[in-house]
Amino acid sequence: MLVTGKEILDHAHKNGYAVGAFNVNNMEIVQAIIAAAEQEKSPVILQTSEGAIKYAGADYLSAMVTLAARKASVPVALHLDHGTSFNTIMTCIRNGWTSVMIDGSHHPLEENIKVTADVVRIAHAAGVSVEAELGRLSGVEDNISVEEKDAIFTNPDEAVVFVKETGVDYLAIAIGTAHGKYSGVPKLDFDRLTEIKKRLDMPIVLHGASGIGEEDLKKSVRLGINKINIDTDIRQAFADAVRDVIVNKPEEFDPRKICGPAREAMKAVVVEKMRIFGCAGKA
Ligand code: G3H
Ligand code: 13P
Ligand code: ZN
Numbered sequence: 001m002l003v004t005g006k007e008i009l010d011h012a013h014k015n016g017y018a019v020g021a022f023n024v025n026n027m028e029i030v031q032a033i034i035a036a037a038e039q040e041k042s043p044v045i046l047q048t049s050e051g052a053i054k055y056a057g058a059d060y061l062s063a064m065v066t067l068a069a070r071k072a073s074v075p076v077a078l079h080l081d082h083g084t085s086f087n088t089i090m091t092c093i094r095n096g097w098t099s100v101m102i103d104g105s106h107h108p109l110e111e112n113i114k115v116t117a118d119v120v121r122i123a124h125a126a127g128v129s130v131e132a133e134l135g136r137l138s139g140v141e142d143n144i145s146v147e148e149k150d151a152i153f154t155n156p157d158e159a160v161v162f163v164k165e166t167g168v169d170y171l172a173i174a175i176g177t178a179h180g181k182y183s184g185v186p187k188l189d190f191d192r193l194t195e196i197k198k199r200l201d202m203p204i205v206l207h208g209a210s211g212i213g214e215e216d217l218k219k220s221v222r223l224g225i226n227k228i229n230i231d232t233d234i235r236q237a238f239a240d241a242v243r244d245v246i247v248n249k250p251e252e253f254d255p256r257k258i259c260g261p262a263r264e265a266m267k268a269v270v271v272e273k274m275r276i277f278g279c280a281g282k283a
Contacts, residue, residue, distance in 0.1 A: 002069035005077040005099025005227075006129035006169045008043045009203035012226040017278035018206075021045035021079060022270060023231035025052045027064055028263040029238070034068045036270035037076070040280040045099070045227065047079040050088050062095040074283035079131070081229070089119055093126045101172070105133040109158055116166040124167070131227075134162050135174030137207050149189070156195045163200055170203035170227060177208035180232055188216055190223055197224030205229070210236075217276050228277055234266050241265040 012019050022033045024046045037044035046065050053061060062078065069076035079099040080092045089100050102119040104112035116132040123130045135154030154173040163171060173196055175189040197204060203226035209217065210232035217228065241262035245252055252258060274280040 001072065001075055002066055002096075002098060003075045003077055004127065004129045005045060005079050005131070008045060008075050008077050009129075009170050009226050011043070011282070012279065013201075013203040013224075015282070016221075017282060018221045018226050018228045019043050019045055019279045019282075020270065020273050020277055021047050021081070021205075021227050021229045022234060022273075023047055023049060023052065023081060023229070024061065024065065025055055028259050029234065029266060030064050030068050032234075032263045032266035033270050034072055034076070036267045036274060037074045037283070038072060039267075040271055040274045041074060041283045042274045042279040042281070043075040043077075043283050044274075044279075045077045045079050047081040047101075047229070048097075049081045050084065052081075053088065053091070058091050058095045062097070066096050077129075083119075086119075089123070093123060093128050097128060099129040099131065101131040101133070103133050103172075105136060105172075105174075109134075109162070113162060113165045116162075116168055120167045129169045131170045131172060131205055132162070132166060132168040133172035133174075133205075133207070134159055137172075137174050138178055153189055153192055154196060156192065156199055159196050160199050163202065170205050171200065172205035172207050175206075177206060177212060179208045180210075182211045186212060186216075188212075188220065190219060193220065193223045193225070203227060210234075214276050218278075221278055228273070230269075230273055233269050233273070237265040237269045238262045 008019055024030050048061050065078045077099050078097045080097050082103040083089045083101050092100050102116050104115040120130045136152045175193050204224050205227040206225045207229045209228045210230050245258050
């Protein structure tokens with residue numbers, strides 16, 4: 001069933017687990033994630049970036065995900081990931097998305113508050129939940145100074161002001177993760193997460209979670225993360241499986257025999273994440 005992001009994430013916040021938010025760009029990815037969610041009896045969030053919308057079209061993505069959600073026995077939300085333009089946000093609201101992210105994290109605090117509050121007003125009027133981001137999501141070196149870290153990571157005092165002024169439903173924070181593949185070993189600021197969660201009685205979001213080890217993910221969930229974004233790990237599984245067919249069966253040219261194994265490989269990644277995040281069995 002198709003539900004709002006808030007419905008899924010408020011339950012996760014109250015019950016101390018995290019829900020996976022997986023990026024989708026095509027039918028095989030949608031089917032892999034939904035199959036995993038059904039098998040694991042897990043709520044799930046399917047999210048589309050602005051790039052995904054440009055690639056596949058808002059109408060196609062909406063049709064695929066809402067069909068999948070209607071057929072599914074578990075709660076499914078369709079979320080806009082890193083929305084930056086008002087146009088994209090309006091397109092999503094009009095096309096059946098049940099959750100949108102307005103990413104104003106590159107703006108100074110006041111401007112981030114302003115653009116986020118505008119989106120909250122409109123989205124809430126349409127019954128759509130809103131995620132926003134505070135802090136810069138860039139991996140940091142081990143030897144970075146405390147001052148430098150404070151300038152990049154989410155400031156707990158600012159987070160309280162930000163949530164109060166915007167009325168946002170869930171907040172993405174920066175505590176040391178980065179998008180894409182990690183070159184070194186990421187070091188997460190768990191004290192900062194603890195402090196933020198202590199001050200904010202709401203779902204908290206972790207971006208850039210591909211490549212983060214199982215123990216760190218479980219600890220993040222214990223300390224209050226409720227939505228975990230995964231894209232790169234699924235892309236990698238897709239590419240590895242496709243490459244395997246192309247390299248080992250060079251005579252193969254049936255798209256179903258090339259993309260079918262990739263769909264299975266992506267499902268396995270999602271199942272593994274759901275078990276780590278604690279959302280398996282929560283639907
Ligand atoms: O956080 C970004 C996601 O991985 C989406 O990436 O903009 O290439 O679709 P994309
Ligand atoms: P990864 O690609 O690092 O998993 O990040 C995904 C993400 O944060 C999407 O918003
Ligand atoms: Zn992200």
